[in-house]
Amino acid sequence: MKVCLVNTPSVGTAEHFWEFPYPPQSLLFLGAWLEKEGHTVEIIDCMLEGFDHKQLGHHLQQLRPDVVGITMTSPLRH
Numbered sequence: 736m737k738v739c740l741v742n743t744p745s746v747g748t749a750e751h752f753w754e755f756p757y758p759p760q761s762l763l764f765l766g767a768w769l770e771k772e773g774h775t776v777e778i779i780d781c782m783l784e785g786f787d788h789k790q791l792g793h794h795l796q797q798l799r800p801d802v803v804g805i806t807m808t809s810p811l812r813h
Contacts, residue, residue: 737775739800740766743807744781744788758783759806 740762758780766776777798781791795803 736802737798737800738766738769738777738802738804739795739798740776740778740804741791741795741806742778742780742782743805744786744791761806762804765804 742759742762758778762778762780766778769776777800779786779791779794781787784790786794
């Protein structure tokens with residue numbers, strides 16, 4: 736199964752990046768476990784990539800994953 740795990744974009748991504756400079760470990764742990772189980776995993780960290788919602792949607796259309804998992808932190812929910 737092709738799985739894509741996403742750390743969501745937020746408004747003002749660039750200015751928030753330095754507040755949370757580390758990728759979400761939950762996605763890294765989950766991705767490693769899924770790969771161990773034989774799945775293909777892609778992790779997209781929109782904060783790191785500088786993706787907005789439109790860019791994320793375009794990237795997901797290109798990847799065409801079977802499953803998308805999403806995470807975010809409460810301060811970035813807007």
